[in-house]
Amino acid sequence: MHLYTYDSAPNPRRLGLFLAFKGIELPTTQIDMRANAHRDAEFLDVNPLGTLPALLTDEGVLLTEVIAICAYLEELYPTKPLMGSTPLERALVISWDHRIFVSIFEAFAEMLRNRSPAFENRALPGPLDVEQIPALEERGRKRFRGSLELFNQELGDKPFLCGDAITFADIDLLVGVETARWVKESIPEGCDKLTAWAERCRAALS
Template identity: 55%
Template sequence: MKLFTFDPAPNPKRLQLFIDYKGIHLDTTQVDLMAKEQLEPEFRAVNPAGTVPALVLDDGTVLTEVIGACVYLEEQYPEKPLLGTTALERAQVFSWDHRLFNTCLGAVAEILRNGNPAFAGRALPGPLEIPQIPELVERGRLRLAPAFKAADAALADSPFLAGDSVSLADIDLLVSIEFAGWVKESVPEGCDNIQAWLPRAKEALGIS
């Protein structure tokens, strides 16, 4: 297998934390998003959508979505599970993955891609020329705090987002918090459960 990625970006970081926790070693190539290498013909030949991460399997299949890559790697490397071990746990992990992707990560992406001049004409990932919509910056900021508060509420009665064990859901929340810092946003005051969870999640994932 070969992984095309860009370590600083949030979606690649979600997958890399998953890989690191499981101790998987992959042939890895960095695709510099700052230099727009994802739009060059060489990488578009790998992933026409021009997005990272992209996991190329031994048979040539390319997985371009984090959740798809995680499902595949979980099957190949089942030790130290991150997607749950029962039907209910898996349902909870996938539900949180979907929720955080569409709320926290999506809200920050709205703020960043519609408010930063570096993304002019590229308000969505990929090769399409999509104009920025400045109003989405404020909408993203309005969405973010309630999303974090929902996660905080879930952590009131559980050590981790999807139960008693660390999972991809916790990785998603960690990355969401870091990504929010890119647009000068943070976990709202009063989210004491998230603050208590942060060192616990980092320790469980082996993050210093």
């Protein structure tokens, strides 16, 4: 296997925390996104989407979605499970993860990609040129804040999103919350349960 990634970017960081928690080490090539190396012809020959991370399996299959990479590696390295240990637990992790991606990561992308000059004509990830829509920045902020307030309510007295143990859903939400600092967002005031949850996640991952 070979991993192509850029550790500091949000999606690669999701996978990086997964790998670190489980103690998985993979041959890795860092693709400098700040230098637009993910859009160079050399990397596009590997992944025509130009997205990171990307995992080339021993079978020669390229996996380009974080959730798919984690599901695949969980099967190969089941110790310290992060994707759930029963059918219901796995369903809960995927359900939470999908909600987090849609409501947090997409909201973050709306805020960042529709305001930053660095993303001119690249408002969506991938190979297509897509123009920015400035009005989506404010919509993204509304989605982000509202979703975290709802997550705070739903967390209740649970230590983690899916119960007593940390899962990949917790990793994703933590990365989403911390990355949102790039657009001057964070856990809203009054979301004390979510704030305490974030501290538990950091402790569990350290």
